[in-house]
Amino acid sequence: MFRIALKMLLGDRGKYFGIITGIALASLLMIQQPGILISIFSRTYSFISDVALPDIWVMDPMVKYVDDSQPMLDTELYRVRGVKGVEWAVPLYKGNQRVRLGDGQLVSSNLIGLDDATLIGGPAVMLKGRLADLRLPDAVIVDEAGATGRLAKPASPGKKTEPLQVGDILEINDKRARVVGIARAGATFQSQPIIYTTYTRATTYALSERKLLSYILVKAKAGEPLANVTERIRHDTGMAARSADEFKDMTFLYILNNTSILTNFGFVVIVGFIVGAAVTGQIFYNFTLDNLRYFAVFKAMGATDRMLRRMILLQALLVGFVGFGLGAGATAVFAAITRERPGLSMTLNWQLLLGSSIAVAVIVLFAALISVRKVLKLEPAVVFK
Amino acid sequence: MKLKNRILPGLAALGLIVAIIVAVQAERRPPPAQPVAQPAQAPFKSYIGGAGLVEASSNNIDIGTGVAGIVQKVLVKVGEHVAIGTPLFQIDDRDFRAALLVKQANVVKARAAVEEAKATLEDARSQYALVSSAGDQRAVSLDDVQKRRNAELLAKARLESAHAAVTAAEADVKSTQIEIERLTVRAPIDGEIMQVNIRPGEFAQAGVLTTPLIKMGNLDQLYVRVNIDENDAWRFKPQTAAAASLRGNRELKTPLSFVRVEPYVTPKQSLTGASTERVDTRVLQVLYSFPRNALPAFVGQQMDVFIETPEIAPVAPAATQSGGVTR
Numbered sequence: 001m002f003r004i005a006l007k008m009l010l011g012d013r014g015k016y017f018g019i020i021t022g023i024a025l026a027s028l029l030m031i032q033q034p035g036i037l038i039s040i041f042s043r044t045y046s047f048i049s050d051v052a053l054p055d056i057w058v059m060d061p062m063v064k065y066v067d068d069s070q071p072m073l074d075t076e077l078y079r080v081r082g083v084k085g086v087e088w089a090v091p092l093y094k095g096n097q098r099v100r101l102g103d104g105q106l107v108s109s110n111l112i113g114l115d116d117a118t119l120i121g122g123p124a125v126m127l128k129g130r131l132a133d134l135r136l137p138d139a140v141i142v143d144e145a146g147a148t149g150r151l152a153k154p155a156s157p158g159k160k161t162e163p164l165q166v167g168d169i170l171e172i173n174d175k176r177a178r179v180v181g182i183a184r185a186g187a188t189f190q191s192q193p194i195i196y197t198t199y200t201r202a203t204t205y206a207l208s209e210r211k212l213l214s215y216i217l218v219k220a221k222a223g224e225p226l227a228n229v230t231e232r233i234r235h236d237t238g239m240a241a242r243s244a245d246e247f248k249d250m251t252f253l254y255i256l257n258n259t260s261i262l263t264n265f266g267f268v269v270i271v272g273f274i275v276g277a278a279v280t281g282q283i284f285y286n287f288t289l290d291n292l293r294y295f296a297v298f299k300a301m302g303a304t305d306r307m308l309r310r311m312i313l314l315q316a317l318l319v320g321f322v323g324f325g326l327g328a329g330a331t332a333v334f335a336a337i338t339r340e341r342p343g344l345s346m347t348l349n350w351q352l353l354l355g356s357s358i359a360v361a362v363i364v365l366f367a368a369l370i371s372v373r374k375v376l377k378l379e380p381a382v383v384f385k
Numbered sequence: 386m387k388l389k390n391r392i393l394p395g396l397a398a399l400g401l402i403v404a405i406i407v408a409v410q411a412e413r414r415p416p417p418a419q420p421v422a423q424p425a426q427a428p429f430k431s432y433i434g435g436a437g438l439v440e441a442s443s444n445n446i447d448i449g450t451g452v453a454g455i456v457q458k459v460l461v462k463v464g465e466h467v468a469i470g471t472p473l474f475q476i477d478d479r480d481f482r483a484a485l486l487v488k489q490a491n492v493v494k495a496r497a498a499v500e501e502a503k504a505t506l507e508d509a510r511s512q513y514a515l516v517s518s519a520g521d522q523r524a525v526s527l528d529d530v531q532k533r534r535n536a537e538l539l540a541k542a543r544l545e546s547a548h549a550a551v552t553a554a555e556a557d558v559k560s561t562q563i564e565i566e567r568l569t570v571r572a573p574i575d576g577e578i579m580q581v582n583i584r585p586g587e588f589a590q591a592g593v594l595t596t597p598l599i600k601m602g603n604l605d606q607l608y609v610r611v612n613i614d615e616n617d618a619w620r621f622k623p624q625t626a627a628a629a630s631l632r633g634n635r636e637l638k639t640p641l642s643f644v645r646v647e648p649y650v651t652p653k654q655s656l657t658g659a660s661t662e663r664v665d666t667r668v669l670q671v672l673y674s675f676p677r678n679a680l681p682a683f684v685g686q687q688m689d690v691f692i693e694t695p696e697i698a699p700v701a702p703a704a705t706q707s708g709g710v711t712r
Contacts, residue, residue, distance in 0.1 A: 076614075331404065352408070
């Protein structure tokens, strides 16, 4: 009987492809759009993820999210070092500075100043050069996206821009900077080029400000609960201390509350679900209606309701599986292609895959449900009409 | 089921597998960047951290000159050990030497004048003797006798004056010699030359200079000048244990012995090392010492210093709503 059910489904090729296309498109929308959304959101705190070593970020209490650095006094670093439960603490400068390219173009870039001695907070993946080269005079490391994108060497007329290479010279606030390395960094929300240098050099590159310490990166002593350490830092220094996860959440929520990204993408996902459900349900119901005669014959031949229900369910699950498989495969290829690239990218994780498969299951079960209702109400005599 | 009916489910299964692989790969995180060197770590339970600057135990002495002039000779090299009184450099002394020649000639002249005065006195004395020894007072007039006696007295006074002139000329020579001596700048202490910023032919200015002509100090025992934020200063107790580690390699550390507290809290200076220091806050400076062979440390190098403090009773979290932190 199941063979017949499958034959029935595959025999009507037009409807078969129609249903599959509907489900594939719905699952494509439902995986890709949230995937891009997740990717964009993870960019809001990608800098915190990149600086993976410290557990705690100490900042001015007025800081709202990671790009909103409110500098502190340099001596706060030593105050934090004196707090109980702090294994080590290093300074970090993060700010926007204007970089002048060879042709005089000014590009606003994110300047990161790492602790001179340890270079904690540096990029994990160095494509060219070594992180320790930052100790050379005037040395900076540029992120891959910046080097190939906005900071690329200006073109001579009629030629394409060339990516920044090790040894090239930039100008940051009228001061010389030499590129000693290219690193891969997580793309940022504002997608500005990231320039790494040492803390001391960053303070000379930065326009003269009285306070320059953006963040203090802290590692808690092993076995010391993070919450206790952050509490102590807050109490002893009056600074805000947040664990890396808390800081990520805070940044994420700030972007969520202050942009309409979630609404836009969420709307597309819901439309995808509704359209998918409507199209699939509609075509599947039509398909069942077309094949009503056969179901009537089965009924006349003595097929039980249970058997009919199972047949329809099998048909629904098959189109669901094929449609979802194609949609998921297509988005997976898209995700794999865009993964290592700057610019648009999407994140495909198992939660997303599971969620969308549940959504597709809901769609096909809904389609199966309305068809089953029709078939069960069917009088076997209809076949003779 | 025919083959062509299996194409789509097959493709779908493949797609699903690819999706799962990609999703699993997305879970993998790149390993965090490892630090080039491990950050400094405190060896105590309760402590204050501070930035330390290595200096000589004699303080770093900026050698200056009392007389401005062109430098003629630099007699020491950087890194040289010098004993107290060793000449360091010489300022051009030609003008003083020229004056000395004149003054030495003056001495000779004054001495000649003494001889002359002596001869005059001799003459006056013999002239007077002629008349004073005459037996008959009528042979010479009273006027003549008095004249000759006065002439002798005058010649005597002239001789004394000539002697005084010699002393004065000699003192003049000595004074110029001392002036010349002053043009050689000497080491005020036993120590090591840390910087030489003057070369023969350059003009050495007198007074306090931003770049000292020569920097020296006693490096047998190094001092660390630790800056403690004024907000933490209340926690500082002298005579507690302290340790310093070199930047770049936290394994290079040494215990410190307390020397003294600078009683005056100064504006922070040594933290960024930039040429334009920005004054952030004021710091309490505490001096610690360590033997020179304990660490490969150089004068002027920055160190991370931790000073042990007595344990403070932990404050109940309920009372810690300071700083406007609401998370």
